[in-house]
Amino acid sequence: MRTALVIGTGLIGTSAALALAGRGITVHLRDHDPARARTAAALGAGTDEAPAGPVDLVIVAVPPAHVAGTLAAAIRDGLGRGYLDVASVKGGPKRELQDLDLDLTAYIGTHPMSGKERSGPLAATADLFEGRPWVLTPTRDTDTEVLNLALELVALCRAVPVVMDADAHDRAVALVSHTPQLVSSMVAARLESADETAVRLCGQGIRDVTRIAASDPRMWVEILSANPGPVADVLAGVAADLDETVRALRSLESEDDAKRRAGASGVEDVLRRGNAGRARVPGKHGAAPTAYETVAVLISDSPGELARIFADAGRAGVNIEDVRIEHATGQQAGLVQLMVEPTAVPVLETALKERGWALRKG
Incomplete structure (x- = not known):
């Protein structure tokens, strides 16, 4: 893949564009609101100028209700060698496209299982998909070259490909x-x-x-x-x-x-x-869930405090598996809950106490 066109510059589309542009792909951006495409371009996600000819991959990142129409128009206009969408629903758009009597060999439905509470290009990040499942829903008609382009996109975004039937996905x-x-x-x-x-x-x-x-x-x-x-x-x-x-x-x-x-x-x-x-929810790196122990530390709401506690844990040779912060109502302080392997708890507690941190039980 050398070129791509992203249609729809919201959170998902812009994040994919940022990931591709950061890995040397020439990315063109299009949105029904040109201002959003310009914003995404200003963030480094590509250019809002139209491509001179067909691109290698067209990525449709619009709401589910608009997927079929947008894809159909792109396919009829011959905008790319391959086409995919990233909508969170797969069965409906697939059936709508099939009803339009189009050649769908160059299309594959996909869904990156990643997102945020915030939307729009300003919420996008190049690492949004790293380590996250990215569902691919090929059919018997899907061209192998298009499947390979989709797999390349997933790899460039550092996600994990998962192949599923469209209705099973839904x-x-x-x-x-x-x-x-x-x-x-x-x-x-x-x-x-x-x-x-x-x-x-x-x-x-x-x-x-x-x-x-x-x-x-x-x-x-x-x-x-x-x-x-x-x-x-x-x-x-x-x-x-x-x-x-x-x-x-x-x-x-x-x-x-x-x-x-x-x-x-x-x-x-x-x-x-x-x-x-x-207990069935996958744990770190998709492995079986691990029962971590929590070390709770009182922390002030000051710049650099989190970095300092992580650095102190690192110097003690302890890996922080997960972290939560509980803020104190009406106070400039909070409780940081550090999740670690059970065997690391004594080592971490001793190290943090020696460095002046106030530990809390529970």
């Missing part, structure tokens, strides 16, 4: 992406009219659950409108669990010992099933 993202977005938004919506005293008690748990609720509603309406059936199926299962859990909690209020025991059993059941499901 059922999978309904479970692992689309439903979590709705559930997060539903929980966050409880805070809208909550008493200010309750809101001030928000800790890391509510922050974790509601983080993705900050996403753009208009973007998610477009995504969910393209995959409503599979998402509704998953939500129906969640709703059944909610109904059972509500009944179990009501039973815990009963004066009848048998009902209280049944209620406790019902609550425990959903929590245990949650444990079992969470």
Whole structure:
């Protein structure tokens, strides 16, 4: 691949363009809003000038509802040797394209499993896809050269290729992406009219659950409108669990010992099933999840403090596997939770204490 055309310069399109441009590919940028394409070009993602002729790969990065129309126009205009889209839904656009009676041998549907709560070119980064799954949905008609171009794109973006059927992909993202977005938004919506005293008690748990609720509603309406059936199926299962859990909690209020025991059993059941499901989420580098221990450190909200604590951990020979920061309400301080291998805990605690850090239990 030497040249590419990215149509749609939002978060995903601009991030892909930045990754390609950074690896020597000549990238052309196009958007229905020329100002967005100019912004992406100013960030170093390529040029907003039209290519002189067909490019090696056309990357369509528009909302699912516009994928088929945009791809059809690009194919009819002969803009490239190969074409792919990066929409988060695959089955619908594929069927729409098939209904248009086009030669689709030069097309492959793809979906990089990466994103942010923020959208638009200014949120884009060249490393957005590094280490993340990038789904490819080839069909029997997909040309081998186009599949190779898609694999090259994935490699240049340092992502991990995963081959799936389009409809299987849509059922999978309904479970692992689309439903979590709705559930997060539903929980966050409880805070809208909550008493200010309750809101001030928000800790890391509510922050974790509601983080993705900050996403753009208009973007998610477009995504969910393209995959409503599979998402509704998953939500129906969640709703059944909610109904059972509500009944179990009501039973815990009963004066009848048998009902209280049944209620406790019902609550425990959903929590245990949650444990079992969470244990299946892949861990670091896609390996089986590892149970890390947490070392909690009080840290001031000052420039360089995080860098200093990471440097001190490095000097102690300890690798930080993950990190969380819990901010203290109304104070210029917070609690940094360093996740490490269990055997590294004594080494890290000793090293941090020697360097003057204040450790906290729990």
